[in-house]
Amino acid sequence: MINHMGRFLFILLGLWVTGALAAPPQKVLHLELSAAETGFDPVMTSDLNTASIEQQLFESLLTYDYLARPVKLIPRLAAAMPTVTDQGRTWLFTLKRGVYFSPDPVFKGQKREVTAQDVVYTLMRFMDPKNRSPYKFLVEGKIIGLDELGEAARKTGHFDYDARIPGLEVLDRYTLKIRLKTTDYNFAHAMAQPMYGIVAREVIEGYAGDTASHPVGTGPYYLARWIRSSLMVLERNPNFRHEVWRFDPGNDPDSQRIAAQMQGKTIPQIDRVEIQVIEEAQSAWLSFGKGELDMIGLAGQFAPIALRGAHLKPSLAQRGIRLDRISDPSIAYYFINQQDPVLGGMSKEKIALRRAIFMAQNDEEMIRVIHKGQAVRNAYPIPEGVAGADPGYRSLLDYNPGEANRLLDRMGYAKGPDGYRRQPDGQPLAVRYTSSLSSQDRELDEMMKKALDRLAIRFESEKLKFPEILKAERQCRVQIRLSAWIADYPDGDNFMQLWYGPHTHENNGSCYQDPVWDRLYEKTLTLPDSPQRDALYHQLARLLELNGVTKVSTTHIRNVLSQPWVIGFKAHPILPSVWSLMDLDASRAPHP
Amino acid sequence: MAVERASPGLWMLAWRRLRRDRVGMTALVVVMCYLFVVFLALMGWVAQDWTREVGVNYAPPVFWAEDQDETAQRPAVDHAALTDPVPLYGLQDPLARELAAIRAEHPAADLAEAPRRLSLPLGGDKWGHDVWTKVIKGSETSILVGLVAALLATLLGTVMGAVAGYFGRWVDDGFNWLYGVFTAIPYLLLVFAIAAVLQQKGVVTLVLILGLTGWTGVFRLVRAEYLKHKTREYVLAAGAMGASHARRMFIHILPNTSHVILVQLSQNVVGFIKSEVILSFLGFGVPVDVVSWGSMLNEAQNELILGKWWQLAAAGLAMAILVTAFSMLTDALRDALDPKLKY
Numbered sequence A: 001m002i003n004h005m006g007r008f009l010f011i012l013l014g015l016w017v018t019g020a021l022a023a024p025p026q027k028v029l030h031l032e033l034s035a036a037e038t039g040f041d042p043v044m045t046s047d048l049n050t051a052s053i054e055q056q057l058f059e060s061l062l063t064y065d066y067l068a069r070p071v072k073l074i075p076r077l078a079a080a081m082p083t084v085t086d087q088g089r090t091w092l093f094t095l096k097r098g099v100y101f102s103p104d105p106v107f108k109g110q111k112r113e114v115t116a117q118d119v120v121y122t123l124m125r126f127m128d129p130k131n132r133s134p135y136k137f138l139v140e141g142k143i144i145g146l147d148e149l150g151e152a153a154r155k156t157g158h159f160d161y162d163a164r165i166p167g168l169e170v171l172d173r174y175t176l177k178i179r180l181k182t183t184d185y186n187f188a189h190a191m192a193q194p195m196y197g198i199v200a201r202e203v204i205e206g207y208a209g210d211t212a213s214h215p216v217g218t219g220p221y222y223l224a225r226w227i228r229s230s231l232m233v234l235e236r237n238p239n240f241r242h243e244v245w246r247f248d249p250g251n252d253p254d255s256q257r258i259a260a261q262m263q264g265k266t267i268p269q270i271d272r273v274e275i276q277v278i279e280e281a282q283s284a285w286l287s288f289g290k291g292e293l294d295m296i297g298l299a300g301q302f303a304p305i306a307l308r309g310a311h312l313k314p315s316l317a318q319r320g321i322r323l324d325r326i327s328d329p330s331i332a333y334y335f336i337n338q339q340d341p342v343l344g345g346m347s348k349e350k351i352a353l354r355r356a357i358f359m360a361q362n363d364e365e366m367i368r369v370i371h372k373g374q375a376v377r378n379a380y381p382i383p384e385g386v387a388g389a390d391p392g393y394r395s396l397l398d399y400n401p402g403e404a405n406r407l408l409d410r411m412g413y414a415k416g417p418d419g420y421r422r423q424p425d426g427q428p429l430a431v432r433y434t435s436s437l438s439s440q441d442r443e444l445d446e447m448m449k450k451a452l453d454r455l456a457i458r459f460e461s462e463k464l465k466f467p468e469i470l471k472a473e474r475q476c477r478v479q480i481r482l483s484a485w486i487a488d489y490p491d492g493d494n495f496m497q498l499w500y501g502p503h504t505h506e507n508n509g510s511c512y513q514d515p516v517w518d519r520l521y522e523k524t525l526t527l528p529d530s531p532q533r534d535a536l537y538h539q540l541a542r543l544l545e546l547n548g549v550t551k552v553s554t555t556h557i558r559n560v561l562s563q564p565w566v567i568g569f570k571a572h573p574i575l576p577s578v579w580s581l582m583d584l585d586a587s588r589a590p591h592p
Numbered sequence B: 001m002a003v004e005r006a007s008p009g010l011w012m013l014a015w016r017r018l019r020r021d022r023v024g025m026t027a028l029v030v031v032m033c034y035l036f037v038v039f040l041a042l043m044g045w046v047a048q049d050w051t052r053e054v055g056v057n058y059a060p061p062v063f064w065a066e067d068q069d070e071t072a073q074r075p076a077v078d079h080a081a082l083t084d085p086v087p088l089y090g091l092q093d094p095l096a097r098e099l100a101a102i103r104a105e106h107p108a109a110d111l112a113e114a115p116r117r118l119s120l121p122l123g124g125d126k127w128g129h130d131v132w133t134k135v136i137k138g139s140e141t142s143i144l145v146g147l148v149a150a151l152l153a154t155l156l157g158t159v160m161g162a163v164a165g166y167f168g169r170w171v172d173d174g175f176n177w178l179y180g181v182f183t184a185i186p187y188l189l190l191v192f193a194i195a196a197v198l199q200q201k202g203v204v205t206l207v208l209i210l211g212l213t214g215w216t217g218v219f220r221l222v223r224a225e226y227l228k229h230k231t232r233e234y235v236l237a238a239g240a241m242g243a244s245h246a247r248r249m250f251i252h253i254l255p256n257t258s259h260v261i262l263v264q265l266s267q268n269v270v271g272f273i274k275s276e277v278i279l280s281f282l283g284f285g286v287p288v289d290v291v292s293w294g295s296m297l298n299e300a301q302n303e304l305i306l307g308k309w310w311q312l313a314a315a316g317l318a319m320a321i322l323v324t325a326f327s328m329l330t331d332a333l334r335d336a337l338d339p340k341l342k343y
Helices: A002-021 A048-057 A116-125 A146-156 A201-206 A253-262 A281-289 A300-306 A348-359 A363-370 A401-410 A439-455 A466-474 A493-499 A515-525 A531-546 B010-020 B022-042 B079-083 B096-105 B131-167 B169-184 B187-198 B203-213 B216-229 B233-240 B245-281 B293-305 B310-337
Strands: A028-033 A062-064 A073-075 A083-085 A090-094 A168-172 A175-179 A221-227 A231-236 A272-277 A295-297 A322-327 A330-336 A375-377 A430-435 A458-463 A480-486 A550-562
Touching: A028 A295, A048 A221, A048 A231, A116 A146, A116 A168, A116 A175, A116 A201, A281 A295, A281 A300, A281 A439, A281 B293, A300 A550, A300 B293, A330 A348, A348 A401, A348 A439, A348 A531, A363 A375, A363 A439, A363 A550, A401 A439, A401 B096, A430 A439, A430 A466, A439 A458, A439 A480, A439 B293, A466 A480, A493 A515, A493 A531, A515 A531, A531 A550, B010 B022, B010 B310, B022 B131, B022 B310, B131 B169, B131 B203, B131 B216, B131 B245, B131 B293, B131 B310, B169 B216, B187 B203, B187 B245, B203 B245, B216 B245, B233 B245, B245 B293, B245 B310, B293 B310
Parallel strands: A028 A272, A430 A458, A430 A480
Antiparallel strands: A062 A073, A083 A090, A090 A175, A168 A175, A221 A231, A231 A272, A295 A550, A322 A550, A330 A480, A330 A550, A375 A550
């Protein structure tokens, strides 16, 4: 009897021990990307989807406070905010100690600490002509001696990373002094970009030629698995330092609720992030409905079934689904390649043709039919919520197909026997519109086709995958496209730089090179956010319209839906991703 | 004087048999109706204005009473605001003179739109296009693609099958190797691969894709027929009389395999209409300025989730009726043309 009892107690004890020692369930966040990533070397990144992942893999010197609105800069790799002296020309950064890169074979089993020299190396990479960085503009022409290094590399074909330049002075292992040529009001924002995440030189050199496949940073996660254009799995970085969630919620009730859930927790709480590329919005929507995705950026076409006005429909709210809705600091804008042999050029005929094409675009119809009301008309290159915005700005290029047609008639674009217009010299005229393969882009193709039909201009479609579109844009091969830009930092300069001549082959997809415009833009760089700068911005915006370079169309409204088990999410206007600052209630999640 | 009645030929016998098949005749009438509609659309006599926006967005079918949702409402356009001068911030407009002249002639912006109907016979799509007109215009694309691609595939399959079966030996081995390669690759993968290589959307591309991938079935059957027929007495006799290989293949043997080819052709038409729909649904099909049943189904995938089912129903039903009728016709043709079923 005692024997039986003993055996029974022993089994009970065993069960208790295994239960107690069993690891808690892994917290896995399931997400989607609406367009394929482009590779994970931050210096080469320019798209939001890739940046959202790099935000978790790499760390920049500064970042943005999660809850503060309007947004506020805070230290990330830096131990404190930099000391700025010499009228904003000298920046002293001190790094946190004990920050390590995620493990990688390159480090031969050793833990590798981040030093000030890594920051210097990271900044230098942006000026290395081999990298052709789209975000070079944030340091170009700013740091003393750095442009000269880039220039020398262009001549010799070799960038001297060992060179010492006065603009980048390492004072000790953790302290770096950056000297700028002139005052730069946005330099701190530049140092908060995920593209400026710190990398280790031995990693970049060790994986030379394939750095995009080997992201090694100091962020809370590392890339554990990558199937190109399909799946990315991030796992908790074992070398990530002890960091605690501590943000001031202020008076905002939503922030206070989040702070009550998250305050004092270590970062990150989520063990694994699985990100699938789902280009079709319907597939993503259905996956979210089945609980296979934890969060989803609601595509416009599904707004009527998810939203009633600005609120979640009761059927979804009853399921505990949450809606985070903000007006994105973004613009959607048409641009025309100014170097294109058919549409480019500054002759009156070409300007008239471009302006007519822009005037045939019915933005209100696009908002109503394609975005289902989840966008607002915005004609100014700087959206609301960003320094320099002007919501009252009136465009020269508002929808007016009658005047557009009369303009084309007057400038000699006569209709041929087939009913389509020809160029003034009698050559055939066709406009090639570039877009991706998604069904939403097919709708945008239809919009453009309708617009060109209004003008009796022949429509041609070029379908490319998103990364290929970006590549074609940089090579000035796109003829016309509807592009979008979201603020990297909340200053108008981040938008106006999109048309700066020297940024051709980087972010200037319209390949617009106009000395008058460039001079005005350069003047804005010397000014803080002020009425003088705003006046210059208005001139710049109007010049873009007068010359038929671009038409700003809409600003997007971001609706993020999250499942009831997602904790601590608040949409941030600038940070591309906040996964490390969130949590999951694993007991409620339907999947491990 | 007694007159010897001429015995009916193969085709007359087949026609008589087909006429007695009521299902077959019904299917034939349905197919002929579709072809007639295609002809009318091709000539531009119907559905030429399918791009005209005649209804409000997502106008429901007339028999389907449904309240208009907010997306159907059109905001009022501020016409006056368009003609108000906008500040130029001290800049010169390079087109100032031209625009001044235009505005002097036309002082008011011309944005008047034709009134739109709140409902349409089979409903409207997101732009307010009439779905009925789209179905008709779409039938032109889908059926033409099906027919022309089937003709191409049948031509390729017949010529290759004839050459392989007639000459045999290494020629046959070569064609069999090619056949093996094409059939070893899953059909849809092969189609996508060719679509990716062609890199161009359009009806011609679709026909090429389907024609170049769909010849294998015809090839297999025609080759078998030629292997059988090439040793028959009538072919040997033709050879003895000095007929060339080409003459023996295409003048003597081909008519005796025509029933197989005809049935394969009609089967391919059905298959390719479905393939066009699948390809267009997946985004490899027709470009944005062409409508087909497949492109309509592609558009309908997002509409369905919003409860706008009419485009899907219209295109799906039109295709289902044709495919069913064509399949029945194929069955009836096989029965009518099979010499073993003579009665």
